[in-house]
Amino acid sequence: MSKSTGEYLSSGPQFAEGEVIERIEVFRRRRPRLLDDHVTLAHxxxxxxxxxxVDAVFLEAFRNPLLESLGDGAILTLPGGERLAMSTDSFVVQPRRFPGGSLGELxxxxxxNDLAMAGALPQWISAAFVLEEGFPIDELKQIxxxxxxxxxxxxxxxVTGDTKVVPRGAADGIFITTTGAGVIPADRTFSATAVRAGDKLLLSGSMGDHGMxxxxxxxxxxxxxxxxxxxASLSPLVELLMAAAPSTRWLRDATRGGVGTVCNELAQSCGLGVLLDEERLPVQPMVNGACEMLGIDPLYVANEGKFVAVVAPDEAAAGLAALRSHPLGAxxxxxxxxxxxxxxxxxxxTGFGGTRIVDMLVGDPLPRIC
Structure with missing residues (x-):
């Protein structure tokens, strides 16, 4: 049963309900304005x-209906009615090799994963490499x-790609840009507009492993x-979820900005609220300890093998069981x-019985993690 705003927030900071609502209005997520004169790491x-x-520069310059959804990929409908997902990403992580992965794997x-979050079965990738003069060939072969x-x-x-070499000092070793395409099954559509009050949020695994x-x-x-x-590639996990919870409304992998930022993007897109339960959020003890030492909230730490799913209430238990049946979703x-x-x-x-607002990530606590 849905609760009122007052019921959700009554155990938090001791404000009258009207004052709490007023404070929420101050925090309410609206697309922020670009006030900077120069690009910073926070961007x-x-x-x-x-x-x-994105809003002030790229969306303003390239505005069109496909772009305005601001998803991780575009949904393209071919003349015959078949739908494709297409996504582009760039990778600049330092160090290029780290416990559990590497730049090439990322x-x-x-x-x-961006294609899978759009509902597609990934099939093809294009890769472009910007190489700094002097980059070791042996390392390039390993990547x-x-x-x-x-x-x-x-x-x-x-299936295709490009290579550019820039003078020494013009790049930090190597930058990789990839574009992927995949086919979306005919009966599958994910959209924030399909999200309804009462739907459940599933998180496919523990937060913050990659960033830390x-x-x-x-x-x-x-x-x-x-x-x-x-x-990891999340497509197999998505297919398990869809078999168990075919009415899944929305998916997003929690990369830069972590689960907290993804949930804010969801709330903005669907026009509803997201209520998280701190005690249910999975975090590995070592990740939690490292975050505490650094003063970083695990909610904002990036993942590269986890996603947030919004599922219908009557399919939540089956969807969760399906995720847990796979090693990636244990x-x-x-x-x-x-x-x-x-x-x-x-x-x-919170675990203390109170509540707090989770804002979008501000700043850049962990630069160049992907």
Whole structure:
């Protein structure tokens, strides 16, 4: 049964209901305006600054109905009625090899996952390489080998590409850009407009593994922890979910900005609220400990092998069981639900019985993690 705004927030900070609603209006997510005169690292973090940059520069310049959905990929309808998903991504992670993964694996997994989140079965990838003069050929061969192995495992082909070499100092070794395409089954549509109050949120596994693995691999911090990136192709997990929960409304992989930012994007897109339960959010103990030492909320730490799904209430149990049946979804959990109010807002019910608002990511706590 849906609750009122007052019921959701009564155990949080001790404000009168009217004052709580007024404070929510202050925090309510609207696409932020671009106020910067120069690009900063925050513009690449996937949070408020990224949204402002996309809106003010790219959406303004390229505006069209396909782009305006602002998904991770475009849905293209061919003359015969068949639908394709197409997605582009760039990869600049440092270090290029880290516990559990590598730059080459990310380049394939990230593109496959964007296609899977659009409902597509990934099939083809194009790859473009910007190489800095002096980059070691042996390392380039290893990156290509990593990409090839990841593509075979994901069931996709790397079918075309491009290579550019820039002078020494003009790039940081290597940058990779990939574009992927895949076919969407005829009976499958994911959309925030299909989300309804009462729908359940499933998270396919623990938060923050990738971001913290990369952060610690840089060696700048005196922290030792056995944390591995979760980078993986999620298409098999999506297909299991769809078989068990065919009315799934919406999917998004929680990469830059983490689960907190993804939930904010969902709330803005569907016009409803998202209520998360802190005690149900899965976080590995070592990841949680590292985040506490660094003062970072795991809700905002990037993943490369986890997604958030909105499913119909009567399919949530079956969907969760299907996710847990696969090694990639062993730690999956039902972490919250869609609520009618407060609209366009993410609220976290804390372990202490209170509540707090989860805003979009501000700044860039973990730069260059993908």
């Amino acid at each position: 690449g973090a996937g949070g408020k600054a990224s949204a402002a940059l 380049a394939v997994h990230g593109t496959c 290509a080998a990593d990409m090839a192995a990841a593509a075979v495992a994901a069931g996709v082909q790397i 693995a990369v952060m610690l691999a840089r060696g700048d911090l005196a922290i030792e922890a056995d944390i591995h990136s979760d980078t 730690d999956a959990a039902e972490v919250g639900e869609i609520v009618a109010a407060p609209e366009e807002t993410v609220v976290l019910r």
